[in-house]
Ligand SMILES: NC(=O)C1=CN([C@@H]2O[C@H](COP(=O)(O)OP(=O)(O)OC[C@H]3O[C@@H](n4cnc5c(N)ncnc54)[C@H](O)[C@@H]3O)[C@@H](O)[C@H]2O)C=CC1
Ligand SMILES: CC(=O)C(=O)O
């Protein structure tokens with residue numbers, strides 16, 4: 001098998017996503033053009049970009065070679081760039097020495113972890129790549145998308161025909177606007193609050209971080225209000241709300257349950273809960289993951305929206321946003337090879353989850369009771 005070394009041309013590949021209702025694609029034509037300009041070859045499965053609005057002709061014009069099927073890409077590419085975690089049939093095609101760059105979410109997923117370990121491949125997870133000054137730069141764009149979508153889907157759910165209270169976000173002259181409460185003022189929460197305020201709603205953001213609340217007040221003081229997320233303040237806010245957006249995150253942990261089933265009885269009938277934190281288990285006791293095909297359900301007269309892959313609804317915007325964030329890392333990995341790229345950049349190194357049969361991300365080891373080695377040990381640093 002060919003072993004890549006620094007400075008060589010790399011064969012980069014991308015495949016059609018096969019997770020149900022996933023229309024994003026790992027490489028945009030712009031990313032292809034950038035990689036080709038750096039001297040690399042790019043292999044794109046025919047049709048891979050169609051769901052995101054990119055034709056095979058767009059990829060060919062950017063310099064990609066089209067592959068007739070996914071098997072060809074898996075067999076030939078030295079690095080495969082995707083969006084979602086590899087599905088079982090994809091994992092079976094991963095091979096020793098191959099580099100996989102995508103979302104993995106391994107901690108709760110033992111079968112995937114075992115398959116990646118068995119494959120002998122090197123796997124770098126988008127969601128654990130870090131940034132100078134904190135934050136998760138390859139998760140942030142999808143949080144921005146989900147945050148901006150939350151009031152959009154929530155306002156749809158508020159319509160009478162969908163089980164909601166029949167309240168218009170911005171009201172009309174002489175009638176008050178909807179009250180929107182956002183719990184968690186991070187990336188998702190800030191974007192949700194901005195859009196809800198832009199729709200004319202009366203918006204309050206709750207958070208437990210005073211520095212974050214100070215920042216939000218300084219920057220958005222005229223657009224929405226802030227409040228400290230004590231249990232009492234949270235309860236008072238939700239019982240008066242037409243819409244509540246759940247946007248909390250405690251990194252690496254299950255989301256705390258901030259609205260109980262009993263609380264629903266005290267809320268306005270037909271109010272809407274949008275639980276964006278559902279991918280971490282959800283922050284409302286009555287949340288269970290839903291799909292774009294069947295996004296809402298009702299409990300005790302309260303409408304719940306709990307779609308776990310909200311960005312998939314706007315696959316084109318999401319693909320472009322994700323591509324902007326991943327492109328510099330794709331180019332660094334291709335130009336330098338993963339070893340040198342991870343030696344040079346501790347933030348990219350934080351994305352290393354699996355290498356040659358060894359798990360390399362501590363939180364995955366803790367979650368699954370397996371021993372891990374550090375990326376630094378793998379790289380001899
Ligand atoms: N459903 C979907 O399609 C998507 C879901 N997400 C999820 O949305 C969630 C939020 O993500 P980000 O905004 O990027 O995280 P973030 O880390 O930027 O923000 C989380 C905020 O929650 C606050 N917080 C933590 N505990 C709290 C509590 N008990 N009460 C009030 N505030 C609390 C933190 O202080 C922080 O400001 C995550 O679970 C993320 O995985 C992100 C993208 C897509
Ligand atoms: C973050 C993630 O898993 C997604 O965008 O699908």
Ligand SMILES: [Mg+2]
Nearest residue numbers: 105279308309
């Ligand atoms: Mg997800």
